[in-house]
Amino acid sequence: MSFMESTRAAGIDPVLAQSFRVSARCGCFMQAARSLNIKSTQLRKHLAQLETQLQCSLFNHQDNGLALSREGLQLQAQLIALAHEHDVPVIEQPLIRLAVAESILHDILGRDLVSLLRRNASVRLDIITLDSELSLRAVSADVVLWLAGTESPLPGPSFPVSEPQPLARLDYLPHIAKRYSRVAARPDSLDDLADFMLVQWQPDRQVESFRPWNGVVDQRLAGVVQLHSYELMLEMIRCSACIGLLPNYMSQFDRGLVGLSGLFDQPMQRQVWMAVNAESAGQAEVQMIVELIHNTFNERREWFEA
Template sequence: MSVMESTFVAAIDPVLAQSFRVSARCGCFMQAARSLNIKSTQLRKHLAQLEAHLQCSLFNHHDNGLALSREGLQLHAQLIALAHERDLPVLEQPLIRLAVAESILHDILGRDLVALLRRNASVRLDIITLDSELSLQAVSADVVVWLAGVDSPLPGPSFAVRDPQRLARLDYLPHIAKRYSRVASRPDSLDDLADFLLVQWQHDRQVDSFRPWNTLVEQRLAGVVQLHSYELMLEMIRCSACIGLLPGYMSHFDRGLIALPGLFDQPPQRQVWMAVNAQSQEEAQVQMIVELIRNTFEERREWFEN
């Protein structure tokens, strides 16, 4: 194939042409597959079909990646010219707004959201962290995951939603790093906490069910650290011999931390709720996020069983 006629190039299957153009732009099959939201094996199949149709090789493979062959360069130029000639618009992806309680995003959903983005580089996702009741009331989103009481999702988002769905019930217990607490010296009562540094996430001061813990912290005249960062609070517990109130699943998330049961008569409880904006509930991308969240909680069901 020495010369590619524009009419011949225009007749190429649009799916194969798009696979080639994205691969040429990215210079990496894996990245191109992510951008197209398909598997790399499917992308390679498309490119093989295109090369068989054109009866030539379109790429030269090197140790540090791939480059277009002479014929590939020619085809790429023809496709770009054809796109300009047709004035083809860029396919815009809908913007999906996901609002999540900060602790749930960090501990439970973060890893699966990263995996989603690794598979689909073309997604448009706005992730909003919720760190207070005020932020929940003020947010506008397509999908919301928040923490509230066990029996009621209120207070919830202020916009119209479908019936909120319960995802999990969480018990909260004081936690300490295993390396800083031998079994014989672990505190068994509230009085035993006098010898330990306590750490509190400022957001938890607003939670009514945490009142026994919050009262204990407020009565402290020394040995208290209060933080506005959830992640930093976890790091303080891991590395500074602090004791802090955390969800009961934390030993699954970080096996270096251990719960201290029995310090309170009943562990405080909260419920994880999810709701979908009534105006965007039927959109495919919104449903994709909803299914991801449901599957994540289902896969971690043992984290929440008591």
């Protein structure tokens, strides 16, 4: 690299240089914007500003993505050489630990977490699933979402946390796939359940408020499946004509499922609680996750009020 080329590359604004380097590496404006944690429109402005400054086009647009022009290849080589000379370190991102009840992660929060990662590819997120009181007591995290009684968040996390916040009250009903049951033939009494296979997620056996349902399952001598996978339980209800206990919002999550009301006199309810680690509550990255959770539950408010 000549002295003139080195001086030219070194004189580029670091933000513009970084925008170009990442775009050249990714070959895609959208992916580059995610990696830089900025909007794609802002990234394009940076690149347009750089091209104006250098008075040349740095990219050739192709059907399957971006390709560097001759001038772009030259600039990339110059910037790589400069980066090696200065040995610029990668900025470490703080690790955010999110512990969340498995069913809440699968049904409610998962989609918005995926959207967060699409917008910010540099985030460091440790997602821990909770499927029992034991796992809740053993976990250490920055943000915790768990299921407990409707009146009290106990048992809760074992480390110091902020005041637990109730996010949603969940009613639970036995559910069946619509395609396996005509309206007129759907069970409307406990005796009618004898003609159907029951499926139970094992962690629900420990839930006190589910005693009516657990009693029916425990009495079964045949036609019952118990398993540890929440996702597999859902699949069995969808595809195997099984009946299983699910939150009442499930018919909103999956229009092919329907709740069977009127089978039990005693309501089966749980509350979603959230708390933040007292030591990390003030961190901006933790507050970002807390805000995402609040927005998710607010947007799905009708799921819990139906």
